[in-house]
Amino acid sequence: MRAQWDPRQIRAILFDAGNTLIFPNYNKLRQSLAKLGIFIEERDFMLAEYRAKDKLAKVLKTVGEDAHPQPLILYFDVIFHEMGLPEADLAKTRELVNSRGTIAELFNNISPSTYTTLKLLQKWGYILGIVSNADGNLRKALDKFGLTPYFHFIIDSKEVNYEKPDPxxxxxALERAGVQPYEAVHVGDIYPVDVLGAVRAGIFPVLVDPLGYYNDLDCLSIKSVDELLTLFQKIF
Structure with a gap:
């Protein structure tokens, strides 16, 4: 995959949303869970999420090519299960996630530098798009956080009825961007979903890996989207 990388050819940058641009507010989740008698450290959330990513990808494959009807509930269910919580506590976490319900409620932590990064990439002339396995509420979430103006298009899996890694x-996304596969990169955080899905479509993948969990994999990885500026600024 590395051999295909030629930043001079890239015209479009595609982004995953959750855990790439917007992140769960672990602190608020911890507070809500504590009220239910479930006590979890913030770092335990992050580590469990890493361990759950491959399992999540396998679960997605079992539902076939169509989009999972409740991807957020599935996402958090796999994470909490990976923490080893007893079934009684898992039932409480499902109820909590159901009560929050949408991406905007569960993912509301955004680094200020993300806005700067997107603004510069947009200024440099890149076509920016989002390709996300979401619940039909992604646009509302992006509107709420002021991210929508940076993107030429937003693809929510719930709206198109198939999800990554389906090519x-x-x-x-390539059609909406008006580019060929070799003219695009996709930036996301789940290797079997974002990286392998992009490769199946002929798109160069960039893996967001803040803890260096996937250092042994043969793909380009970054700790945050801010590093995209380093990858592309040499062209200008």
């Missing part, structure tokens, strides 16, 4: 969702 069709990437082909749709």
């Amino acid at each position: 069709r969702i990437f082909f749709l």
Whole structure:
């Protein structure tokens, strides 16, 4: 995959949303869980999420090519299960996630530098798009956080009825961007979903890996989207 990388050819940058641009507010989740008698450290959330990513990808494959009906509930269910919580506590976490319900409620932590990064990439002339496995509320969340103006298009898996790693969702992104596969990169955080999905569509993948969990994998990785500026600024 590394051999295909030529930043001079890139015209479009595609982004995953959750854990790439917007992140769970672990502190608020911890506070809500504590009220239910479930006590979890913030770092335990992050580590469990890492361990759960591959398992999540396998679960997504079992539901076939169509989008999972409740991807957020599935996402958090796999994470809490990975923490080893007893079934009684898992039931409480499901109820909590159900009560919060949407991406905007569960993912509301954004680094200020993300806005700067997107603004510069946009200024440099890149076509920016989002390709996300979401719940139909992604646009509302992006509007709420002021991210929508940075993107030429937003693809929510719930709206198109198939999700990553299905290459069709990437082909749709290429069509909307008006570029060929070799002219695009996709930036996301789940290797089997974002990296392998992009590769299946002929798109160069960039893995967001803040803890260096995937250092042994043969793909380009960054700790945050801010590092995209380093990758592309030499062209200008």
